[in-house]
Amino acid sequence: MKTIPLYDKDAYIKEFEAKVISCEAIGNDGEDRYKVVLDQTAFFPEQGGQTSDVGLLGEGRVMDVQVEGDEIVHYCDVSFEVGAQVSGMIDWHHRFGNMQQHTGEHIFTGMAHRLYGADNVGFHLSDNTVTLDLNIDLSAEQVSFVEHLANEVIAADVPVKAYYPDAETLAKLDYRSKKELDGPVRIVEVEGVDFCACCAPHVLSTGQVGMLKVTSFEKYKGGVRVYILCGLRALKDYNRRMDILTKAYQTLNCREDEIPEKIEGLVADNKQLKYDISQVKAKVLLEKIENYPPELEDVTIFTEDLDAKNMRDGVNALVEKHTGLCAIFSGNDEDGYNFVIGSKTRDCKAIATGLRELLGAKGGGSKEMAQGSVNATRSAIEQTL
Numbered sequence: 001m002k003t004i005p006l007y008d009k010d011a012y013i014k015e016f017e018a019k020v021i022s023c024e025a026i027g028n029d030g031e032d033r034y035k036v037v038l039d040q041t042a043f044f045p046e047q048g049g050q051t052s053d054v055g056l057l058g059e060g061r062v063m064d065v066q067v068e069g070d071e072i073v074h075y076c077d078v079s080f081e082v083g084a085q086v087s088g089m090i091d092w093h094h095r096f097g098n099m100q101q102h103t104g105e106h107i108f109t110g111m112a113h114r115l116y117g118a119d120n121v122g123f124h125l126s127d128n129t130v131t132l133d134l135n136i137d138l139s140a141e142q143v144s145f146v147e148h149l150a151n152e153v154i155a156a157d158v159p160v161k162a163y164y165p166d167a168e169t170l171a172k173l174d175y176r177s178k179k180e181l182d183g184p185v186r187i188v189e190v191e192g193v194d195f196c197a198c199c200a201p202h203v204l205s206t207g208q209v210g211m212l213k214v215t216s217f218e219k220y221k222g223g224v225r226v227y228i229l230c231g232l233r234a235l236k237d238y239n240r241r242m243d244i245l246t247k248a249y250q251t252l253n254c255r256e257d258e259i260p261e262k263i264e265g266l267v268a269d270n271k272q273l274k275y276d277i278s279q280v281k282a283k284v285l286l287e288k289i290e291n292y293p294p295e296l297e298d299v300t301i302f303t304e305d306l307d308a309k310n311m312r313d314g315v316n317a318l319v320e321k322h323t324g325l326c327a328i329f330s331g332n333d334e335d336g337y338n339f340v341i342g343s344k345t346r347d348c349k350a351i352a353t354g355l356r357e358l359l360g361a362k363g364g365g366s367k368e369m370a371q372g373s374v375n376a377t378r379s380a381i382e383q384t385l
């Protein structure tokens with residue numbers, strides 16, 4: 001590597017001095033972007049599923065850092081003279097958060113490996129999400145048990161060390177690794193818990209992870225994908241959830257632990273009210289139908305918010321009294337209409353086909369009754385009928 005990775009030996013370097021090896025202007029979409037290579041850097045590049053550090057370089061911002069060939073490339077918004085000395089400062093809040101998440105992941109996977117023989121087959125650490133994929137399908141109880149043990153390891157505040165063992169020591173070491181590695185292998189050891197090949201910066205002891213919370217998990221490729229949050233990000237998420245709960249019990253005017261019962265009650269009330277409203281609407285519709293003079297052959301009713309059953313009952317009542325085409329359209333010009341048509345003398349199936357051909361209606365039925373929906377205005381429907 002042309003660039004000396006300072007983070008490799010010391011994850012706590014926040015500021016550093018370096019010499020500019022190259023600086024190349026890229027892109028031209030209105031914003032200046034430069035690829036800057038330094039002789040050494042504390043910026044951790046995107047690697048092994050973890051997004052890069054961000055921060056400041058000289059007067060400019062570092063937006064992204066990538067390994068390209070044997071160089072570590074900083075994507076900056078200002079240019080630098082080749083050979084110039086520059087000072088770099090990584091966004092420590094961002095980096096430390098990443099260190100908390102990543103060490104937390106090692107502890108969780110290490111525990112799942114020891115208990116159930118699970119291996120990590122995928123890891124993703126971005127600003128919003130931390131996921132780890134295990135190759136074994138764990139139950140909710142097992143995930144919860146691993147979470148508990150991981151937090152005990154965190155509370156025990158054991159050392160976390162990163163080092164390159166010599167070939168002989170490495171050969172004897174039982175460590176986790178996603179792939180066969182060539183060249184020197186960097187081992188991250190959580191004392192008494194886990195050995196894992198890893199290139200990323202970690203906290204110095206497990207206590208600095210703060211806490212680990214599994215926020216959800218799902219079946220994934222024959223194993224399980226676990227979403228975790230550690231440290232301050234876990235606290236932030238806790239507070240976000242507390243805000244939601246507080247809004248909920250204030251709105252429902254109840255105690256926090258009464259929320260589920262309150263919601264169940266509201267859902268049941270809502271169902272009953274919908275039924276009651278439907279009954280009232282059916283009654284109003286049937287009264288309206290009774291008032292049409294029987295000598296009227298065709299009757300078409302336009303209305304809003306009728307359910308399918310009320311519409312069918314309505315058309316059945318109309319067909320009893322009127323010999324022509326009986327139709328109910330429920331909806332409005334903006335969203336379109338649902339319809340039911342019925343007749344003792346006319347071919348409803350053919351009429352539904354006509355509506356489909358002329359207005360793009362959907363649905364169908366029999367000669368006696370047809371139903372469907374149409375995205376057209378009332379006047380277009382009336383003209384078509």
Ligand SMILES: [Zn+2]
Binds near residue numbers: 106196199
């Ligand atoms: Zn790792």
